[in-house]
Amino acid sequence: MSIPAPAAAPPGTPPDSSEAPPRTPVAGGRAAWHTATVADTRPETPTARRIELDVPTWPGNDAGSHLDVRLTAPDGYQATRSYSIASSGGSTRVVLAVDELPDGEVSPFLVHDLQPGDRLELHGPLGAFFVWTPPETDADPRPVQLIAGGSGVVPLYAMAAAHAAAADATEFRLLYSVRTPDDVFFRDELTALASAAPALKLDLVYTRETPDGWPSAAGRVTKPVLDAAVLPAASRPRVYVCGPTPFVEAVAGWLIEAGHRPGDVRTERFGGS
Structure with a gap:
């Protein structure tokens, strides 16, 4: 998956969806990099999109976990942002719901340009503090x-x-x-x-x-x-x-x-x- 090269983010730019929890792997799933294939996308709100991903190596995640999405531009520039996960459990189908920040680097691409069949790099699952378990x-x-x-x-x-x-x-x-x-x-x-x-x-x-x-x-x-x-x-x-x-x-x-x-x-x- 490649994206047009965006302007470099200023140092210390915080992630998309959370900043508080330490990035500790959830129980039952050690954090790692995964290749995800976009299975489906559809509008969630006028400014947001629901994205369903097939991730064969996904170990499952607790409810409330998050992950990192990394996009790489043709010139090698990479942008990584964190998003909360809307799904949980042991499935290898991972659901995100991304709201667009018009001046953002990553969310406009995910909301407007991402298509079924595209591939994304994911790092996760992340978060052990902000989770609920059955x-x-x-x-x-x-x-x-x-x-x-x-x-x-x-x-x-x-x-x-x-x-x-x-x-x-x-x-x-x-x-x-x-x-x-x-x-x-x-x-x-x-x-x-x-x-x-x-x-x-x-x-x-x-x-x-x-x-x-x-x-x-x-x-x-x-x-x-x-x-x-x-x-x-x-x-x-x-x-x-x-x-x-x-x-x-x-x-x-x-x-x-x-x-x-x-x-x-x-x-x-x-x-x-």
Whole structure:
């Protein structure tokens, strides 16, 4: 796979989807470089694309893991960016959902130019801190609160799907802040999961435009909105927060103010792409 040579990224450019977790291989899958073949792509939102990859050597990954995508230009220039994985388990089919950053090096190519049959270099699976595992490998019975901003829902969707696939009775909640109804990632899948799994509760907050008949006006997540929607600190939930850096920092601060223990709040932030 080759790409037109982009301008060199400035030193220290952070990865696409996360910066916080140390890059430790997930349980059951040692991180390595893999060659992936694009099996399918389709629009996810007006600015994002879902990408399904066949990776014969993929060892499987926990829900919430991420990977690196490396593209090489004809002149040898390489650009590597990190993306959350929307799938989990032992399958060799790996699903990404990439949102375009118009001035980015990698995401515009993945969103607009990538075609079935193309090949990509992947490094992973990565991440052991920001993951959820089913009951047979995780004895922690506490409820789980997921909080997403925009495309930060990708690893949290993987957790919700894995939770449903495991028929886990642990209480799960997802608070998802998104600009408009058209910008919801995995809209059909999340709706189906919330309808079929009584242990999963989905709360959507629209910041710019709401669906017709929506019971509340558009607006950002605030501390009162957060306090009303998330599991109380007294229930000691494990909390996973993913989204743009300002969103994650504000939400994490409000959670600590509300009494959640810092060690129970795990965060992942966006970077450049």
